[in-house]
Amino acid sequence: MTIPAKSVMTTNLVTVSPETTIAEAARRMLIHHVSAAPVVGPDNRPLGLVSEGDVMRHFGSQFQNKRAQWLRLLAEGETLAPQFLAEIGLNRQQVREIMHTAIISADEETSLAELADLMLKHQIGRVPILRDGVLVGIVSRADVVRAVVEKLDDLLEPTD
Numbered sequence: 194m195t196i197p198a199k200s201v202m203t204t205n206l207v208t209v210s211p212e213t214t215i216a217e218a219a220r221r222m223l224i225h226h227v228s229a230a231p232v233v234g235p236d237n238r239p240l241g242l243v244s245e246g247d248v249m250r251h252f253g254s255q256f257q258n259k260r261a262q263w264l265r266l267l268a269e270g271e272t273l274a275p276q277f278l279a280e281i282g283l284n285r286q287q288v289r290e291i292m293h294t295a296i297i298s299a300d301e302e303t304s305l306a307e308l309a310d311l312m313l314k315h316q317i318g319r320v321p322i323l324r325d326g327v328l329v330g331i332v333s334r335a336d337v338v339r340a341v342v343e344k345l346d347d348l349l350e351p352t353d
Contacts, residue, residue: 198308199301201340202322202330208233211240211289218288219248231321231328232292239321239328241292251291298323301330309337 207225209218209232222230222245229244297311298321308320312334322330 196305196340196344197301198299198303198305198320198322198330198332201305201336202301202332203336204330206231206328206331208237208328209243209288210234211287211292213288215243215248215251215286215288215291218243219245222248229319231331232288233328237327239296239298239323241288241294242296242319242321243288243292244318247291247293251286296321299332300324305337305340308332312337 207221207227207230209221209230211232211234213221213232218230222228229242231239232241232243234240297315297317299308299311301322301324303320303322311320312318319331319333321328322332
């Protein structure tokens with residue numbers, strides 16, 4: 194039995210634009226309990242993907258070390274440099290700065306097995322589903338596992 198992407202994909206998507214701030218993208222992911230959001234243009238064509246990991250890397254130790262350097266200089270009486278202002282302007286930094294643009298996608302008829310293979314091969318947690326290049330859904334690893342569990346009896350061949 195072949196299970197197509199369209200039968201397991203999530204269609205109520207949380208998306209962001211490249212101009213969405215990183216802080217807003219993180220907020221949307223938290224509110225909607227998703228670990229990533231497709232980045233789309235006005236025509237709903239995918240431009241990239243931003244994940245919790247991308248956000249964490251952005252706010253990780255490298256960022257904190259840079260911020261600490263700037264604050265030290267400021268405390269020593271240095272003038273506010275434009276670069277410092279950009280670094281602390283977290284609410285203005287945009288998703289385009291951290292999103293992944295290499296998108297592994299599939300169409301609605303792609304089988305569950307092919308989707309699982311894509312996820313394993315590319316070490317990704319989700320596959321955007323496109324119709325004529327437009328985002329219509331997404332299939333996550335959890336969607337694949339859920340579908341397998343729900344259809345387990347149908348997927349197993351009789352052993353008689």
